[in-house]
Amino acid sequence: MSGNKIVTADGRAYRLLGVSRSSGEFACVQGKGLWDSGPVDQASVDAMKTWNIHAVRIPLNEECWLGVNGTPSGATYQQGVKDYVNLLVANGINVILDLHWTWGAYTNGPDWHCTDEHATCQKPVPDARYAPQFWTSVANAFKGNDAVVFDLFNEPYPEIGSDWNKTLGWQCLRDGGTCTGIPYEVAGMQDLVDAVRATGATNVLMVSGLEWTNDMREWLAYKPNDPLTNIAASWHAYSFNACANESCWDSQIAPLAEQVPVVLSEFGQDTCGFDYMQRLVTWADTHDLGYLAWTWNPWGCTGGAVLIKDWTGTPEPGLGDGYKAHLLTQSPSL
Structure with missing residues (x-):
């Protein structure tokens, strides 16, 4: 990193532009293998390249990686992830590894919340x-490969445990420990930064905010300390989030982007159209933000956020067509 930009080895400012490729977080605990029957071969990467994709975010499952739960898990799961990462990097595509599903019984939440202590939900x-x-373990596996970025936790919302007290939420997110309303001991972002750096890994780190990382207002005040000063802000902005218009982006995100790199690591809209997404990527381009749309999976676009109809990269009408067309006009180099 240099100032508020991610830079290449030769010092060129660079944006992470691409997609999330879901399934590594859920398939191993749902009896669906590692990649939910989707291909992770050269042909599937070639399909991504026809969209001008230069970065792929891969959500992971903590317990499957560590061999605590799931099938595959442990060494088999790890090797599958390593093989896919190596293939993408060999094709000139940056990889963002995202800690998505984790252990911890959260029993105090609303009815919609999963209470399973295992890593079977967010x-x-x-x-x-x-x-x-x-x-x-992940840092030891990928240190020395700075094409790989570590997104330390997907979508925090610890403030739910304190009746949405944002100050307590930010403190919990950074410092961890015993947090109001959270029944398990928390690893703060500082703990996770320290864990990565203790291995000697120099990879760029991404750190989220509150409210499913849509609220970034106090991110700078609660930024964890990194001896390498190599942390970017991870922001999510769906059409149904609170901060989902240009006025909010101008007031809350633009000032942050003047200080540190901001990566829009997930975004989409809750229809299969592209109108909201077009506004967002246009704004992001103006402010030199990288962005990765959710999701490169052919699940059928009924409620939005599904980009492709098949693994050959056929775009879904509306948001898929629109996002592909937009990516083809963009270069990651600034």
Whole structure:
């Protein structure tokens, strides 16, 4: 990193532009293998390249990586991830590894919330039991390969445990420990930064905000300390989020982007159109943000956020067509 830009080895400012490729977070705990029957071969990467994709975000499952739960898990799961990462990097594509599903029984939440202690759903905040171990292991696996970026936790919302007290939420997110309303010991972002750096890994780190990382207002005030000063802000902005218009982006995100790199690591809209997404990527381009749309999976676009109709990269009408057309006009180099 240099100032508010991610840069290449030769010092050129660079944006991470691409997609998320879901399934590594859920398939191993749902009896669907590692990649939910989707291909991770050269042909599938070639399909991504026809969209001008230069970065792929891969959500992971903490317990499957560590061999605690799931099938495959442990060494088999790790090798599958390594093989896919190596293939993408060999094709000139950056990889963002994202800690998506984690351990921790959260039983105090609303009815919609999953209470399973295992990593079978999205939890409010990472756990001290396994998350530092996960990042120690991942960092050891990929240190020396700076084409790989580490997104330390997908979508925190620890403030849910304190009746949406944002100050307590930010403190919990950074410092971890015992957090109001969270029944398990929390690993803060500082703990996870420390775990990665203790391995000697120099990879760029991405750190999220509150409210499913849509609220970035106090990100700078609670930024964890990194001895390498190599942290970017990870922001999500769906059409149904609170911060989902230009006025909010101008007031809350633009000032942050003047200080540190901001990566829009997930975005989409809750229809299969592209109108909201077009506004967002146009704004992001103006402010030199990288962005990765959700998701490169052919699940059928009924509620939005599905980009492709098949693994050959046929775009879904509306948002898929629109995003592909937009990516083809963009270069990651600034």
